[in-house]
Amino acid sequence: MSLSVWFRVIRVKFLLASVIAVSLGLAVSYWKAQNIDLTSAVITMGGVVALHASVDLLNDYWDYKRGIDTATKRTKFSGGTGVLPEGLLKPSIVYRAGILFLVLGSLAGVYFVALYGWIIAAILGFAIISIYFYSTRIVDSGLGEIFVAIKGCMIVLGTSYIQTQFITATDIAAGIIAGTLSSFVLYITSFPDHDADKQKGRRTLVIVLGKASASKVFWAFPAVTYGFVIGGIASGLFPVFCLLSLASSFFALDAGRKITASINDEKEFLSVMKSTLLFSRITGALFVAGFLVSFVADNYG
Template structure:
């Protein structure tokens, strides 16, 4: 019974998706060099906090999408349309909401602990993050700013982790945070595409739902910006040169764009979403490893 409940929670929370947030936190934590002494404890709290906040988003979005009727309209794929845990009646919606708020509360407590050591800026960043989480589904995604807020989240996690671990922020490296944010946007944007009609039906204004059959154009612009930004940051010495390895999986995204342009069947979309997820995970993993490797050397 307990194992069955854990399995349901696991499906609802989709822990694998939190990796993007954890990688952004690690990138920020190691960008200025290796943490020292007690700062590793701070880093652990940061990772726990951002991971729990991400899981909270997943559960809350499933709850709100179920309440709005969206998840009864979206096609079932491994990458889009929610977990279907609530649609399949595997869990009481109120339990999903309680789980989401509990995780967010624990994440907030980690933020408060870090605030005791680093000051009010951490509390402000945590408040902004919590506000984005709680308003994402009922506000930002309804006014076509959902993707932008995911970009903001990546920047906040990167800079917030940097400040929490090192006690300072270099605002000149905001663009590195933008890279992490864009990777998350690419994943989310592509995953919105199978849900275009369902999103339109309930009044959600995602960029793909606005562009319709030209959603692939928006996707191409985003991935082109991402790859160009990585190259630019390496040229400006704001990312280590080994970060260029991230361009290799990045090239797969152009294949995804081509598939999205031609795809007529859901099966074709699902395969492109799979490649998209793998490529994006390769990009932020390689960039984070490059940042950590540089920290070990200097």
């Protein structure tokens, strides 16, 4: 049983969304308080990554049990990991690993609940319940994208609260940006799985809207993201250096230009998914960088 198989089933490249969200929460709190507790930051990162790995493992397990992964065509960005259909791991092992990561992530959360009380408890409770029921209840009700958006926002809020013990409008606005970027990736990667998901009873936003209409909704995600960035800067919630995040617009424009014509062309749609993923990750990373550059400019410029 090779380590590469575990990296594959955990979907390591998608864990970056949570890494960016935690980094954003740390950057915002550092910008606000001019200080950071490194031990808490490491525990937060480890706990959040464990919880993210848990939802991916449990999703792979339930998609295999429901026959979704065997009905989809796997790509670099969609269709599941292929680990269970290929027999590389036993389903029971993947399920137990998912529960183990859920427990490990929860223990990190319990540590902070003991220190900081009910706000962290509420965030942790939401995380545990939604992670466990994500693949069996949430995605069947058409709420998958909303869950991912809330999850991304909660990560930023929780991370910042652990560092500063208060939540501001800056945290909330930054959290909405992180959540929107994460939800965008889930949204775009559900296009190729439309038929299999629908056949097996899953309800993604793409299924609810239909592919043609859903392709037009594409622009809502970068619009919300950039709208909050620009609005946050204009209102003083974010430093002006957060304008760096607009440098990723090329990738959104590239994907948006191709999406309508390629929704039924698997090969062409790979390019759309790749550009969307790059837009999400680069925008998030540059947004984090905006806070760090501002801190350096304010203190050492």
